[in-house]
Amino acid sequence: MSNIERFGISLPKDLLEKFDKIILRKGYSCRSEAIRDLMRDNIIEHSIAENKEVVGTLTIIYNHHTRDLSDKLTDIQHCFHNQILATTHVHLDRHNCAEVIILKGKSGSVKQVADKLISAKGVKHGKLVMSTTKGG
Ligand code: NI
Incomplete structure (x- = not known):
């Protein structure tokens, strides 16, 4: 059994274009990895805010x-x-x-x-x- 979940996201086209430009410049090979990193960063920021x-x-x-x-x-x-x-x-x-x-x-x-x-x-x-x- 895979522990990977897949989901779709609806978002404005220009937001996605800006995001794609940035992740291309940073060297991400796919959106999924870039989004995973953003989520991890957000989780860590939450831990910091909660004095962990x-x-x-x-x-x-x-x-x-x-x-x-x-x-x-x-x-x-x-x-x-x-x-x-x-x-x-x-x-x-x-x-x-x-x-x-x-x-x-x-x-x-x-x-x-x-x-x-x-x-x-x-x-x-x-x-x-x-x-x-x-x-x-
Ligand atoms: Ni010195």
């Missing part, structure tokens, strides 16, 4: 000459060591650093740690991406 267990990657960019910033970022990471699995530091040039921090925990606490790091004075840019294995 997630894994997150936070990227931050900062100038390591900024007074006390490196120490402050390290302090924050030690305070939240239960949520932080790993940190990778890259020296981008003479002044700027990139850190990718991998976090795990309830989405609310992962977001809280990320917000603390991003809002530290001197961090130029930061972005958190959260995911789960529960997307189906």
Whole structure:
């Protein structure tokens, strides 16, 4: 027995044309796979909104000459060591650093740690991406 369900969708023609253009550019070989990915993304977004267990990657960019910033970022990471699995530091040039921090925990606490790091004075840019294995 197959566990695949098939169903038809009615939608405006121009919406489908726009969608097809995008998925072609992204390299999808068929609409079904593109729609499956959209559904998984939606399920994961729902899990994040419901404070479920997630894994997150936070990227931050900062100038390591900024007074006390490196120490402050390290302090924050030690305070939240239960949520932080790993940190990778890259020296981008003479002044700027990139850190990718991998976090795990309830989405609310992962977001809280990320917000603390991003809002530290001197961090130029930061972005958190959260995911789960529960997307189906
Ligand atoms: Ni560095």
